[in-house]
Amino acid sequence: MSRREFIKLAAAGVPAGYFALKNLSFENTSSISSEKNKDIESGIPADRVPVIEYHYPGYQDGSVALRQDMFQSQMEYLSEVNKKTLSDTEFKSFLQKKDFTPANSVVLRVDQGAAHFDEFSGMVNTLRAKNMHAIAFLASGEDFSDKNWDDLASWHKEGVLSIGSHSHNHYHFSQISKNNALEDVRYSKRFIESKFKERGESLNVVGFSFPYDDVPDDINFLKNAGYEFVLGGNLKGRTVNNTANMGDFLSPSLYPYASREMLGVIQANARNNPRSIPLISGYTFDRLLYSTSTPITTEKIESETGRRYQQINIGQKISPLPLPDEDRNLVRPKGIILHTDDQSLNCLDCWVTEGTYNGLLSRNTNVHFAVGLDGTRQFLPAYPDFVNPAKGSPGFSNYISIEMCGRDYSRIMGGQYNSAEAESAVDSITSGTLNLVTTLIRQYDIPKERILGHHEASASGKSDPGDTYMEYFRNKLDQRLKIENAQR
Numbered sequence: 001m002s003r004r005e006f007i008k009l010a011a012a013g014v015p016a017g018y019f020a021l022k023n024l025s026f027e028n029t030s031s032i033s034s035e036k037n038k039d040i041e042s043g044i045p046a047d048r049v050p051v052i053e054y055h056y057p058g059y060q061d062g063s064v065a066l067r068q069d070m071f072q073s074q075m076e077y078l079s080e081v082n083k084k085t086l087s088d089t090e091f092k093s094f095l096q097k098k099d100f101t102p103a104n105s106v107v108l109r110v111d112q113g114a115a116h117f118d119e120f121s122g123m124v125n126t127l128r129a130k131n132m133h134a135i136a137f138l139a140s141g142e143d144f145s146d147k148n149w150d151d152l153a154s155w156h157k158e159g160v161l162s163i164g165s166h167s168h169n170h171y172h173f174s175q176i177s178k179n180n181a182l183e184d185v186r187y188s189k190r191f192i193e194s195k196f197k198e199r200g201e202s203l204n205v206v207g208f209s210f211p212y213d214d215v216p217d218d219i220n221f222l223k224n225a226g227y228e229f230v231l232g233g234n235l236k237g238r239t240v241n242n243t244a245n246m247g248d249f250l251s252p253s254l255y256p257y258a259s260r261e262m263l264g265v266i267q268a269n270a271r272n273n274p275r276s277i278p279l280i281s282g283y284t285f286d287r288l289l290y291s292t293s294t295p296i297t298t299e300k301i302e303s304e305t306g307r308r309y310q311q312i313n314i315g316q317k318i319s320p321l322p323l324p325d326e327d328r329n330l331v332r333p334k335g336i337i338l339h340t341d342d343q344s345l346n347c348l349d350c351w352v353t354e355g356t357y358n359g360l361l362s363r364n365t366n367v368h369f370a371v372g373l374d375g376t377r378q379f380l381p382a383y384p385d386f387v388n389p390a391k392g393s394p395g396f397s398n399y400i401s402i403e404m405c406g407r408d409y410s411r412i413m414g415g416q417y418n419s420a421e422a423e424s425a426v427d428s429i430t431s432g433t434l435n436l437v438t439t440l441i442r443q444y445d446i447p448k449e450r451i452l453g454h455h456e457a458s459a460s461g462k463s464d465p466g467d468t469y470m471e472y473f474r475n476k477l478d479q480r481l482k483i484e485n486a487q488r
Helices: 003-011 068-080 088-095 117-129 146-158 178-197 220-224 260-267 285-292 298-305 353-362 409-413 420-444 467-487
Strands: 051-054 105-112 134-138 161-165 207-209 229-231 335-340 369-372 375-378 399-404 451-453
Touching: 068 117, 068 285, 088 105, 088 161, 088 207, 088 229, 105 117, 117 134, 117 146, 134 207, 146 161, 146 178, 161 178, 178 220, 335 420, 353 369, 353 375, 369 420, 375 420, 399 420, 409 420, 409 467, 420 467, 451 467
Parallel strands: 051 105, 105 134, 134 161, 161 207, 207 229, 335 399, 335 451, 369 399
Antiparallel strands: 369 375
């Protein structure tokens, strides 16, 4: 469409959504709903389980740290994606191949001494609120108060905690004799169990985590002491290999910490989302879990559901962008992020999805959809319940990313450009984006509260599309949803 045609149509009073609406199609969506299944992951067996190693919110040690807001965002993510947090007996059963363990499982390991018990109590409150479970490995020789033991027994009885040993004397186990090691871990197990027995709580300590993640060459003394699984740290080199597997006695753990230097840089941003903070592994927390959890694939879904699991097309057409091998597994969408693609204000009729496609391709990145004056285009595969993750928003791989053609949406809708052409272009693309977003909300049961601007989902100071535009968009979305709900 030429600039002259654009201006002519706008001047003629063509509805704002015309340019997007005329090409927007949602193929097969009328028959999709009957295929939706909210519990597919629970029927797929786990072939590996990630173990996340915590201490307490606010933890700092040398060059690494776990800010309170990071911990909260990590727990919110686990809750959002419905991760099953395993107890010690459930984890033991997985390792020993005794019972079915669902693919969406994770172990929360908490190494806990007497210090920072108040912060640990806050962690337990968070777990309880989100109906999650952790395994607390206690350094039993530390100066726990009677109140501490009372709380631990109560939390165990409530079902929010399992209890393991983190040794009695918190040794570097590679630096002591086998006899001293055996004596320590035997005593720790008996000591913890006796403290719980005094409080009327039967306990069998079956798990052990090494202090400092310092694993000696010979760990058979732990089997002799009655332990049934043991946890270390980075045992297998590459992050993606550090998972617990069936048959393991010793399993690795993953670190949810960021470097203190990185946190200092991020803190300087005017706005940052803790979920987007890269961890010391180089992964964001969501990617850490995605890369180490049991993959969800179309083949596994077809095996679980007993029917063919086909892609769905939403929009004008699929124009595939590169999908890296590490992103071949599926995620269940839980939100939507809106971006703008930075196309020039000097060429409004260039605000088309082909430009978005070429820009993303040149940067070797991807998003799920683009919306421009030429309609809506799909760039990555979509399925009735799942999508492949996109690269567009680190920390939000389970969100659908939408690029809106153009730039400076907040300034335009805030009247700073005083350009009827620019406002009409943004309004047209907004209408098409609303069509897409409402379809995605219906398809994937996405709450409207999880429709974010890119600037709200970044740790690096992104500015698109901005607060002014997101207020405008959310008002439009509320109106659209009210009309749809009234028509049902």
